[in-house]
Amino acid sequence: MFILKGKCDIVTEYNNDIIKITKNQNDSYYVGKNVWHQCQNNYDEPCYILEVQFGEKCIEEDIERKNEY
Numbered sequence: 001m002f003i004l005k006g007k008c009d010i011v012t013e014y015n016n017d018i019i020k021i022t023k024n025q026n027d028s029y030y031v032g033k034n035v036w037h038q039c040q041n042n043y044d045e046p047c048y049i050l051e052v053q054f055g056e057k058c059i060e061e062d063i064e065r066k067n068e069y
Contacts, residue, residue, distance in 0.1 A: 001039070003027045006047035009040045036064060 001010075007024040013036040023029055031037045041047045 001029050001031065001049055001051040003029075004048040004050055006041070006045045007043055008047040008049065009042055011038045011040065012036065036066070038066065 003023050003025055005025055007022060009020055009022050010029055011018065011020045012031065013019075014032070021029075039047075039049055
């Protein structure tokens with residue numbers, strides 16, 4: 001994913017570890033296969049994100065919604 005404007009916090013969960021990092025405008029972040037992730041805008045300005053999915057099949061049936069973090 002690419003942060004086009006603003007900044008956001010990215011939360012990932014992998015092997016039961018929760019990682020939260022802040023990314024700013026022009027930063028990128030790679031989310032691996034089967035890694036749950038959530039972007040949060042905890043700031044006053046809007047954040048614009050470009051998320052790119054690639055592979056042989058680009059499907060969204062595996063999306064899992066969580067509100068825990």
